[in-house]
Amino acid sequence: MTDEWTGGIVTDRGGDGPPTVEEWVSVSGPERPSGFGDEGPIAYRTTVADPRDDETERALLELRGVSGRAEIWLNGTRLGSHDSPVVPARFEFEPRSENELIVVCERPESFAGIDETDAVPDHFETPGVRWGVEVESRPRCFIRRFDVQPRLGTDSESDASADASAASAANAATDGAGAAIDVTLEVDAGAAIDDAVTLSLRPEGFRGGAAMERVPVTAEAGERVTVSKTLSIREPSLWWPRKYGPQDRYTVRAKLGGDSAERTVGLRRVERDEDGLLVNGRRVRARGFTRLPGGDPEADVRRAVDANATLLRARAHVPPRSFYEACDEAGILVWQDLPASGPELPVERGTELAAAIAETYGSHPSLAMYGVQDQPMDPYAEPLGSGLLAKLALRYRAWRTSVDRDPAADIADAIPGDLPVVPVTGPPGTDPDAAQLFPGWRYLAAEDADWLLETYPSLGDVVGGFGAGSLTDDADPATIPGLEPALLERQAGAGGIAPESSQASQADTLKTVAEALRRRGSGIVAASTLRDTASGGGMGIYTIDGDSKPAAAAIARSYEPVQAVLDGRATPGTVGITLCNDTHDALEAIVGWRAGDETDTERVSVGPLETVPAGTARIPRDAETVDLEVAVDDLTVRNRYNL
Structure with missing residues (x-):
């Protein structure tokens, strides 16, 4: 497939024909192009070659990560539409030697998530195909869908004692009732078939039992048939978060004639009580960062590991599968939000998206919990200072704030599976299930985190954001997503703030709040944010290019599994x-x-x-x-x- 794309604003949808674009301009691709603003539907155009080596094969087009609604045209013919940011869109087509592909993307009517907030650059609002477009050749009969869902037996309990080492616990924690992997395949029969799918199971990175099964498949030409099989594991090895045990996983492979597909999954159980998360029956302290869209997911996971994280929160967006694969490998727990930020929350659409996320990513052992609604309201849009009057003002704003929690609760109740769910993540006053705490940035001083947690003890149970912003060069703060000049000026006074001093202040704020949460035994903590989304600065502890700020080293020290911390600010x-x-x-x-x-x-x-x-x-x-x-x-x- 060519890497040359053009894009343009649609001036006429074209009725039964392709859309009309007044001016096509070169773009890097349909992922996150800039320069189009919010003027209407955007069309992306490219040329693709026939992917087949043999005319008996079939040509398939796949779009991954569609934001909003997409309409797909090939050689002047409409292939169809798609509106899920989670499930890929797949279309079969009759190729020519060269084929003109046009994808028309519209902004979502709801559930744009973090893309329509000031936490990310404006061009994130431009609708597109976030994870790319691919054209591939498949056999006449092929595996169209391959779903693999692991499950532990209902009697599974970790038999490791509380004082055993994590590695010993991981080796000892087996399932008395065994484990199983439920496999479902959809076979697309381009010709009559009377065959069998071969399923194989093998352990990844450890010694364990393998298995092989054959599942009969019979279909007439043009049919799609679904077959299922359960693979049993008598003595399963479990997946653990990093520093608590090994990341043991299993690869399931399906083979049908010349076609094959595979998935790597892990076995684990995640529960939540008043003290935080339990993984495989053992307490885990989940400490980490929120992550925003953009950038290389695998590189972000490596940065989180370098900062001693065991948790990443995908804040109000859905990341690609490569993010989950990297977290599986590294032993990072994932707190997965729906793409929902702000007060609007259509329940029916939210329930559909939640089900799609659970089905698509549920086999990844790193998926530990869900979030539904991010920041339904911000009582602190106008920042507060520090001191007694500011504390009184904070309490007053929290008291007068009211949020309708019912839509988030309805969606949370409908999420499939048994993973923990956080319906509302928000600031004090929104009655949050997970708190966003910004002392030292939006209100009060960083050391007032102790007062805030004493005044509202429940805010420390689950924390979905805290921190401060910083500059990386002399850019205008008003142009940097996630940074507000008033907040930087509050830190430094009316004279402004230099990049070096802003980074030092950011490091101090994150360190102070993180250690206050640790002293109080907070079980689930995510700092804001892992990486900036634009040049010039932001809320990240890393720049947009992945360079570390002083805050990265500071919070890495604060997140050490065993650490001594001061009980207050370091002053004489x-x-x-x-x-x-x-x-x-x-x-x-x-x-x-x-x-x-x-x-x-x-x-x-x-x-x-x-x-x-x-x-x-x-x-x-x-x-x-x-x-x-x-x-x-x-x-x-x-x-x-x-x-």
């Missing part, structure tokens, strides 16, 4: 120290601190998944930094605070 005087242990091991640690010429150590015992006091640091007035150090066996972990 006496400040308490808390030792946080996210592991399942009881630990004997030496906690030390240094501030200027002052230093001391203390031996501390901490139980699994506990936080305990670890003495105090005495900070002299001439100190420039406070350094904490935790020594456990052969491991040494450090933490640093700038005064």
Whole structure:
């Protein structure tokens, strides 16, 4: 398929014929082109060659990640339309040697998600085909749909004790009732067929039992038939989040004549209680970041791992399958939102999208929880300062805010499967199931996170966003998505803020809030945001090009599974120290601190998944930094605070 695309604004839909475009301009592709604004339907045009090597084969066109509604034309003939951002669109066509393809895309009437907010560049609103268009050749009889859904037996429980190591737990956690993988195939018979599909099961990355089954397939020419089979696993190996155990998975392959398809899946159980997530019956501290669309998903997962994350929240958008595959491989849990941001939430359409997401991504072991509605209202659009009056103003705004939760709750109840669901993610006052907390940015000071969590204790249970923005060059903040000049000025005063100082302030804010949440035992925490979506700056701890800001190293230290943190801001005087242990091991640690010429150590015992006091640091007035150090066996972990 050619990489040369043109695009243009549709001036006439054409009735029974192709659309009319007044001017075609070169575009990089139909993914996220800029320059079209919101003037109406956008048409994308390219030329594709006949993909077949043999005339007995069949030509298929596939569009992945359609935003809004797409209408597809080939050689002047309408192939059909598609309106799902989750399920691919597939069309068979009779090819010529060269074929003109036109795809007309319209903005969605609802569920545009994060694309229609100021968190991303304006061109994200332009409708398109987000994950690309492909033309392929398939045999006369081929596997049109291949659905693989793993499930653990109802009696599955992890038999690992709380004080066992994660690796030992992973090896010991088997399912007394076994496990199964339900396979469903749709076979498209271009000719009469009386054959069998061969199904094979093999473990990936570990030693385990393999299996093979043959499923008969009979169909007349032109028919599509569906066949199903359940593959049993007597002693399953489970998938675990990183640092809690191995990421064991199984690959299921289906072969029919010269055609084949395969999926790699994992076995795990995810539950949620008042303290957070349980994976395979064991407590997991989920710490990570929100991720916005755009960029390389696999590279973003690597950045999250570098920052000690165990969780990524796909905020108000649906990522491509490659994102899930990377999370499966890395052991990163995924909090998957519907593409719903703001107050409008049509229940019927939301239920359809939720079902499509569950069916498409449900076989990925990294999928850990769902979110329905992001930020239904923002009581803090006008920022607040700090101090007592600001606290009173925050409480007043939270008190007077009212949100209709019923649509989100209805969609949450309809989501298939048994994964945890967060109906509403929003700021204080929206009665959120997951909180967006921005002390030190939208309101109050960063150290007021403790006051906020004491005033509203439930806000710390599940946190879907916190942080601050920063500049990466001298760009105008008003032009940078997700940044508001008033918020930057609030940090630095009316004189503006330099990139270096804004990045230092961002690092301090994220570190302060993250560690306040850790001290209070918050079970599910996602900072905002992993990566900027535009040049010049943003809310990310990485730039749009993937370069780390100071906040990346700061929060990576704060997210260390075993870490000592200060109980308040590093200022001259006496400040308490808390030792946080996210592991399942009881630990004997030496906690030390240094501030200027002052230093001391203390031996501390901490139980699994506990936080305990670890003495105090005495900070002299001439100190420039406070350094904490935790020594456990052969491991040494450090933490640093700038005064």
